[in-house]
Every structure is written in structure tokens, then in C-alpha cells.
Amino acid sequence: MSKxxxxxxxxxxxxxxxxxxxxxxxxxxLAKEDIAGSLAHVQMLGECGIIPKEDAEKIIxxxxxxxxxxxxxxxxxxxxxxxxxxxxxxxxxxxxGPVGGKLHTGRSRNDQVATDMHLYLRTKTTELIKLIEDVxxxxxxxxxxxxxxxxxxxxxxxxxxxxxxxxxxxxxxWMLERDKERLLDSLKRIxxxxxxxxxxxxxxxxxxxxxxxxxxxxxxxxxxxxxAVSDRDFILEFLSIGSIIMTHISRLSEELVIxxxxxxxxxxxxxxxxxxxxxxxxxxxPDVPELLRGKTGRVYGNLVGLLTVLKGLPxxxxxxxxxxxxxxxxxxxxxxxxxxxxxxxxxxxxxxxxVMRKAINNDFSNATDIADYLVRKGLPFREAHEVIGxxxxxxxQSGKFLLDLSLDEYHQxxxxxxxxxxxxxxxxxxxxVRNSFGGTSSEQIREQIKLAxxxxxx
Ligand code: ARG
Numbered sequence: 001m002s003k004x005x006x007x008x009x010x011x012x013x014x015x016x017x018x019x020x021x022x023x024x025x026x027x028x029x030l031a032k033e034d035i036a037g038s039l040a041h042v043q044m045l046g047e048c049g050i051i052p053k054e055d056a057e058k059i060i061x062x063x064x065x066x067x068x069x070x071x072x073x074x075x076x077x078x079x080x081x082x083x084x085x086x087x088x089x090x091x092x093x094x095x096x097g098p099v100g101g102k103l104h105t106g107r108s109r110n111d112q113v114a115t116d117m118h119l120y121l122r123t124k125t126t127e128l129i130k131l132i133e134d135v136x137x138x139x140x141x142x143x144x145x146x147x148x149x150x151x152x153x154x155x156x157x158x159x160x161x162x163x164x165x166x167x168x169x170x171x172x173x174w175m176l177e178r179d180k181e182r183l184l185d186s187l188k189r190i191x192x193x194x195x196x197x198x199x200x201x202x203x204x205x206x207x208x209x210x211x212x213x214x215x216x217x218x219x220x221x222x223x224x225x226x227x228a229v230s231d232r233d234f235i236l237e238f239l240s241i242g243s244i245i246m247t248h249i250s251r252l253s254e255e256l257v258i259x260x261x262x263x264x265x266x267x268x269x270x271x272x273x274x275x276x277x278x279x280x281x282x283x284x285x286p287d288v289p290e291l292l293r294g295k296t297g298r299v300y301g302n303l304v305g306l307l308t309v310l311k312g313l314p315x316x317x318x319x320x321x322x323x324x325x326x327x328x329x330x331x332x333x334x335x336x337x338x339x340x341x342x343x344x345x346x347x348x349x350x351x352x353x354x355v356m357r358k359a360i361n362n363d364f365s366n367a368t369d370i371a372d373y374l375v376r377k378g379l380p381f382r383e384a385h386e387v388i389g390x391x392x393x394x395x396x397q398s399g400k401f402l403l404d405l406s407l408d409e410y411h412q413x414x415x416x417x418x419x420x421x422x423x424x425x426x427x428x429x430x431x432x433v434r435n436s437f438g439g440t441s442s443e444q445i446r447e448q449i450k451l452a453x454x455x456x457x458x
Contacts, residue, residue, distance in 0.1 A: 004086050023322050024077045027084040029329055031070045033119035034084050035063050037112060037195060040215040042103055050205050051102045059103050062096040063088075073453065083322075085109045100437050105197070106205035109231040110317040114194035117324065119216070121238055122190050124332040125183050131339035132180050132245070133456055138346040140452055142166075149355045150427050151266065152365055159363040162427045166449075167440040171453050172265055175248040182241045189234050193218035197225035200316035230316040232306065232324050234379070242331040245297040249338055253289035256349070260286050265355045270348035273341075292338050298412045299334055302327030336381040357427075364392055366402055366425045369433075373424050378415040387413050 003013070039060060046056025066088060069075050081087040086109075093100035143166035153163035193216065196202075196209035202225045209221045222228030259266040267288055277283035309323045367388055374384035391413050395402060403425050410417035423429055435441040438448070 002081070003082075004089060018079060018082075021082065021319070022079045023083045023325065024079055024081065024087055026326050026329065027113075027116075027322075028077050028087075029076075030084050030113075030116040030120055030325075031088065032067070033116040033123075034088055034112070035067045036089070036119060036216065037071070037115045038103055039063055040212050041107055041195060042327040043215060044208050044211045045102075045105055045205075047211065048206055048208050050207065051105055055099050055102050058096050059092065062092045062100060063103075065095060066091050083109070085112050088117070089444060106207050107195070108200075108229070110199050111194045111197040111225075113321075114197075114229055114231070115216075117232075117328070118190055118192070118194065120371055121234060121328070121332075122187065124336075125190060125238065128245075128332075128335055128339065129180055129183050131336060131343075132176050133182075134343040135346065136173050136176050136180075136456060137238065137340055138343040138453070139169050139176075140449065140456075142346060142349070142351070143169045143173070143445075143449060146351060146353075147442050147449075149351060149353050149356060150360050150431060152359050153403050153440070159359075159365045161434075162360045162365050162430050163440040164431060164442065164445055165356065166445050169447055170445070172248065172252050176245075177452075178227060179241065179245045179248065180279070182244070186234065186237045186241060188219070189237065191217075191219040192228075192234070193221045194228035194231070195230040197222060200226050200229055203292055204380045226316045227294060230318075231323070232310055232321060235324050235328050236303070236306055236310070239299075239306055239331055240325065243296075243300050243303050243336050245335060246299040246338070249342060250293045250296040252342075253292040256289040256345075257293070265352055266359075267352060268350040269345065273345045273348065287340055289396055292342065295334050295338060299331050302331045357406070360427045361403075364395070364402060366427065366430050367392055369430050370402065370421065370422055373421060374414060374416055377440075379414070379416065 003009070042051075042056050042059045042063070066075070075087075077084070077087045078090075078436065081090050089100065089103060092103060108251065145238060146165040146169070149165040150162050151165045151168060152159045153161050177391045193209065193213045195212050195216075196207050213219075213221050219385045222231070256267065256269065258264055260269050269284075269288075271284070274284045275287045275290050277285060305327050306324055309320050313320055370391065371381065371384040371388045375381050379387070391402070391405070393412070394409070394413075395405060403422065407417060407419065407421075410421060432441050435443055438444065
């Protein structure tokens with residue numbers, strides 16, 4: 001059998017052109033979606049009397065056989081048939097004879113491929129939502145263990161105020177929660193059905209698009225056939241959300257790398273999530289978080305790639321659109337792999353409470369609290385800030401921390417200091433009094449954890 005579109009041509013396709021224009025090398029990933037779309041289409045064709053019922057049934061049986069073969073990895077796709085759509089149609093005709101050629105009635109590859117992409121992203125988006133929840137659960141389980149574990153909180157990567165380690169971790173829970181919301185929201189637009197738009201202008205056959213939407217579980221039908229076949233916004237949206245997710249994963253990864261360094265030693269990643277050096281036997285490298293951080297680049301690249309493909313395209317379908325696929329697959333697979341690793345890596349990491357605690361005892365992150373102390377004694381905040389600045393400078397110069405200074409030393413700076421200053425400066429106290437909603441006190445974190453648990457669907 002020659003090309004499905006061969007009728008108009010007098011020459012064979014140049015082999016290089018064939019290879020260059022073919023997408024079967026990568027769009028075979030859409031085989032299941034393509035068959036699902038065809039099954040719905042042909043069922044509708046039969047129901048509407050556009051093709052005889054018996055023919056529709058033969059085609060359905062043929063497609064189901066091909067689906068089984070695809071599932072068993074028994075199909076050899078061929079580059080001569082260019083893409084997944086023509087490969088499957090060819091297989092169908094080989095399987096059931098010329099009646100298979102009726103499948104493409106009232107349809108074009110343009111509305112077909114768009115439908116396949118929608119179906120693919122619907123599945124992936126749903127799977128990713130679950131994987132994000134697995135990471136959220138891992139974060140929650142560590143957070144619950146470490147409500148009372150204190151860690152320096154940083155701004156500018158300088159010690160700022162002590163916080164609970166749970167509080168720090170939970171920040172990532174909420175980033176992921178927004179990612180989940182974004183994915184869920186994008187499903188509204190993924191669930192627009194392009195099929196039934198024909199090549200660009202609709203079809204002359206009395207098709208029933210509502211029926212196809214119903215069979216395939218779409219909520220909305222594209223009201224404009226030209227938009228339907230050339231829209232890739234839903235993929236852009238996926239790639240954008242994916243980029244934001246990777247940004248979050250990358251930030252967390254960076255913290256894991258820093259925290260597990262010799263300099264910090266706040267956490268230790270499980271041996272099963274680290275690798276060694278081929279030359280330096282003492283090393284235990286955080287390759288996984290490093291690679292998660294690194295893979296963020298390709299995910300951003302896929303977004304910029306598709307934005308660039310789309311920006312100058314006239315309506316409606318152009319072959320440029322075939323470039324939408326590899327980036328989408330790559331982003332979906334990268335996200336999947338990353339989230340799958342992240343959850344157990346967080347779950348299995350060891351938290352070095354003592355090291356964190358030591359860090360807090362040896363810094364000035366309680367300085368804000370002496371300022372607040374003087375403010376409560378009536379001093380204007382600006383003046384208090386000035387006084388504390390001088391105390392901190394004095395302490396640094398005498399090699400002491402704020403809890404090491406005697407009351408006499410404090411009195412050199414202000415007569416307002418009393419014995420209770422030492423309770424105020426204790427890190428536990430510093431954390432406990434940050435009891436405003438969303439703050440780092442244990443009470444607030446327990447509230448936060450309750451809110452978080454309610455967000456998990458499973
Ligand atoms: N392989 C093509 C793609 O991925 C399918 C649509 C082809 N349509 C066309 N008119 N050439 O975009």
C-alpha cells in the first residue's frame with residue numbers, strides 16, 4: 001500500500017523528506033489516545049447513520065484488536081506512514097480491509113491530533129496531581145515530627161529569626177498546593193473537544209459533536225473549528241504550570257543541598273538517595289536534588305520552545321504545530337520522575353536537631369525580640385532598634401551572644417532591662433510568641449497542619 005494521501009502525487013517522497021517530516025518516532029506515545037478518539041468518532045458515525053452500523057462495528061472491532069497489540073508492544077510503526085494517525089489507519093485497513101477506510105469520514109488529522117493531545121494531557125495532569133499529593137504527604141509527615149524542632153530562619157541567607165523546622169518545610173506544602181490548584185483549573189480547558197472541526201472549517205457530514213464529547217468525557221466543545229485545530233494554549237498552560245512546579249522543586253532541592261553540606265549538616269539524605277565520587281572516597285553527593293535543580297532548565301526550555309513555535313503562526317493548522325509534542329512529553333515525564341523521587345527522599349532524610357539547635361544558640365537571631373521587649377516597656381521602636389544595634393555590636397566585639405551578657409552589661413545600654421530579658425531571649429520563647437495566624441509558633445503550626453490535611457483528597 002502506498003501513502004494514504006498518495007493520489008495527487010506523481011513521484012515517491014524523497015527519503016530525507018520522509019524522515020524529516022515524520023512524527024511517528026515520538027507521537028507513537030499517543031497510540032492509546034488516538035485509538036480512543038477513533039473509537040468515539042466511529043461510534044458516532046454509526047449512530048448518526050453516516051456510515052452503516054455494521055461497518056462501524058467492524059471498525060470498532062479492528063481498532064480494539066490494534067489496541068491490544070499496542071498494549072502488548074507488538075506493533076511495528078513505520079516511518080513511511082509518517083505519524084501515529086496514519087499508522088493506525090493503515091494497520092486498521094490491513095486488519096479489516098477497505099471498510100477501515102471509512103473511519104476517517106468527516107474527520108481530519110488536524111482535529112484528530114489536537115484531540116489526542118487533549119486526551120494525553122488530561123491523563124498526565126490527573127496523574128501529576130496525585131504525585132504532587134505524595135510529596136505533600138511526605139512533607140507533612142516530616143513536619144509533624146518537627147513542630148518543636150528549631151532551625152535558623154534566613155533572609156538574604158543571613159540568620160534572621162529562629163523558626164520551627166516544620167514551618168520551613170510547610171512553606172513548600174503550600175507552594176505545591178497552588179500547583180495542584182493550577183493543574184486542576186487547567187483541566188477545564190483541557191476538557192474542550194476539538195474533534196468534529198475537520199481540517200479547519202467543519203465538515204459536510206451531519207456529525208454529532210456532543211455525542212463524541214460525551215463518549216470521551218469532554219465538558220466543552222470548541223465553538224470555532226479554526227481555533228480548535230490550531231489551539232495549543234492548553235499545552236502552553238501545562239508547560240507553564242510545569243515550569244512553576246519545577247521552580248518549587250528546584251528551590252527545595254537547593255535547600256536540601258545546602259542543608260546536607262558539611263558546613264550546615266542540618267539534614268542527612270538517606271544513603272539510598274545519594275551517590276559517591278569515583279575519586280574521593282569520603283564523599284556522599286546529593287546528586288538527586290542537584291539533578292532535580294538541573295532538570296528545571298529543560299522544563300523552562302520546553303515552555304519557551306512552544307511559545308516561540310506559536311508566536312508567528314497564521315491560522316489554522318501548520319506543520320510547525322507538530323513541534324508541540326516532544327517538549328510536552330519531556331515535561332510530563334520529567335515532572336513525573338522528579339515528583340516520584342522527591343517524596344521518598346524527603347520521607348527518608350534524617351534531621352539533625354542538635355546541629356540546628358546549636359546553630360540557634362550561636363547567633364543573634366533573637367535580636368528583634370529585645371527590641372520588641374523595650375517597645376513593650378514604652379520605648380519607640382526606632383529608638384529600641386538603635387539601642388539593640390549597639391548591644392549587638394558590643395556583644396560581637398566582646399565575643400559573646402545576647403544570652404551571655406550580664407544584666408549589668410544590659411544596663412549600660414538601657415535602664416529598662418530586667419531579669420526577665422533572659423526568658424524573652426530564649427529561642428523557644430522567640431518562636432512561641434510569633435503566634436499570629438500563619439506564624440511559626442507551635443500552636444499556629446498545628447493549625448496549619450490541620451488546614452493542610454484537609455487539602456489532601458486521598
Ligand atoms: N503529525 C501531525 C502533527 O503532529 C498530525 C497532523 C498532520 N496534519 C497535516 N495536515 N499534515 O501535527
